[in-house]
Amino acid sequence: MSLNFQTVPLVESGLGKISILSDICNKLNIKKPLIITDQGLFKLGFVEKIEKNLTIKNIFPSVYNKVQADPPESNIFEAVDLYKNHKADGVIGFGGGSSMDVAKAVSYFSINNINIEECYGVNNLKNNRCPLIQIPTTAGTGSEVTPIAIFTLANEQKMGIVDPLLYADCAILDAELTIGLPKNITAYSGIDAMVHAIEAYTTKIKKNPLSDALAKKALSLLGSNIKQAVNNPENKKARECMLLGSMLAGMAFANAPCAAVHALAYPIGAKFHVPHGLSNSLVLPEVLKFNSKSVANLYCEIASDCLPDLEGKKNNIDNFISGIEQLIIDLKIPRKLKDVGINQKDIKMLAEDALKQQRLLINNPRNVNIEDAIAIYQSAF
Numbered sequence: 001m002s003l004n005f006q007t008v009p010l011v012e013s014g015l016g017k018i019s020i021l022s023d024i025c026n027k028l029n030i031k032k033p034l035i036i037t038d039q040g041l042f043k044l045g046f047v048e049k050i051e052k053n054l055t056i057k058n059i060f061p062s063v064y065n066k067v068q069a070d071p072p073e074s075n076i077f078e079a080v081d082l083y084k085n086h087k088a089d090g091v092i093g094f095g096g097g098s099s100m101d102v103a104k105a106v107s108y109f110s111i112n113n114i115n116i117e118e119c120y121g122v123n124n125l126k127n128n129r130c131p132l133i134q135i136p137t138t139a140g141t142g143s144e145v146t147p148i149a150i151f152t153l154a155n156e157q158k159m160g161i162v163d164p165l166l167y168a169d170c171a172i173l174d175a176e177l178t179i180g181l182p183k184n185i186t187a188y189s190g191i192d193a194m195v196h197a198i199e200a201y202t203t204k205i206k207k208n209p210l211s212d213a214l215a216k217k218a219l220s221l222l223g224s225n226i227k228q229a230v231n232n233p234e235n236k237k238a239r240e241c242m243l244l245g246s247m248l249a250g251m252a253f254a255n256a257p258c259a260a261v262h263a264l265a266y267p268i269g270a271k272f273h274v275p276h277g278l279s280n281s282l283v284l285p286e287v288l289k290f291n292s293k294s295v296a297n298l299y300c301e302i303a304s305d306c307l308p309d310l311e312g313k314k315n316n317i318d319n320f321i322s323g324i325e326q327l328i329i330d331l332k333i334p335r336k337l338k339d340v341g342i343n344q345k346d347i348k349m350l351a352e353d354a355l356k357q358q359r360l361l362i363n364n365p366r367n368v369n370i371e372d373a374i375a376i377y378q379s380a381f
Contacts, residue, residue, distance in 0.1 A: 142250020
């Protein structure tokens with residue numbers, strides 16, 4: 001069996017782990033980091049606390065706090081300008097997937113004068129990047145351990161830069177940073193992480209035993225804790241399990257790529273500004289039904305990991321899909337495209353845009369054509 005598996009070289013995980021950030025900076029010879037985050041986190045005071053703690057240790061950060069959801073390219077180059085003006089020597093991504101994706105790109109473009117259009121796609125980066133530390137504050141994207149950065153173009157298309165150069169030097173997981181997240185964000189991001197693991201386990205081209213093991217463990221952690229994390233947001237144990245599960249799912253799909261759920265979710269987020277995890281959730285059940293004609297056996301293998309209530313019951317495909325649908329209901333997540341402002345007339349446009357995501361669709365266990373995409377959206381409407 002031929003196997004190539006990559007991930008970040010160092011993960012630090014545990015409650016209070018943010019306290020070692022200065023040690024990691026010193027290990028990477030970072031003295032003037034640029035912290036990349038969003039306005040929401042900045043206003044909560046988390047970033048100011050990090051700045052103070054670093055300054056005490058003679059590390060002098062600057063902050064870019066304008067990252068938008070589904071970040072446009074402009075976020076990258078505004079931050080690159082700040083990096084250069086500050087004479088920074090490293091990047092710290094602090095936030096959800098958007099902030100961490102921007103951090104990846106800034107770590108590259110801050111020291112490489114290359115046209116971004118040449119970088120979209122897979123394995124198109126050259127040279128090197130500056131030191132990069134990733135600190136997630138949501139349990140969903142797994143972006144802290146992936147080499148993928150997704151941006152929204154002016155034409156509302158989502159495009160990805162995928163390259164091993166974008167793996168961080170270190171990921172710091174501190175579940176205390178996720179306590180207090182709104183219930184809906186916890187639910188959306190939790191489903192996002194589950195989708196990563198499900199799609200990694202059933203990916204067509206690069207399925208491998210390491211990603212399989214990581215995906216199953218991720219689903220076990222996520223499936224057993226998502227309701228607790230949503231309904232009891234102060235539960236530190238549940239938050240820790242969600243954050244670890246999200247990271248393991250990230251490691252899995254970084255090496256066994258995502259497929260049709262993400263391909264069909266991207267246009268929903270790009271065109272209608274629906275949060276990414278919610279976009280995934282809206283199409284997940286219908287994609288599972290579509291793919292079940294090819295990989296029902298694989299879905300059954302992970303059914304009781306995703307859904308602990310199925311433990312000891314017959315693992316059939318109907319129980320798995322209905323269980324996922326019930327989980328979405330229990331988490332009070334909108335279930336239909338029409339619930340997020342999408343109209344019937346939008347479906348053909350969504351399908352056409354989804355078909356442009358061939359980077360993802362080539363990994364789907366069943367081929368998806370335009371008629372299939374329209375039918376999936378129609379069923380999700």
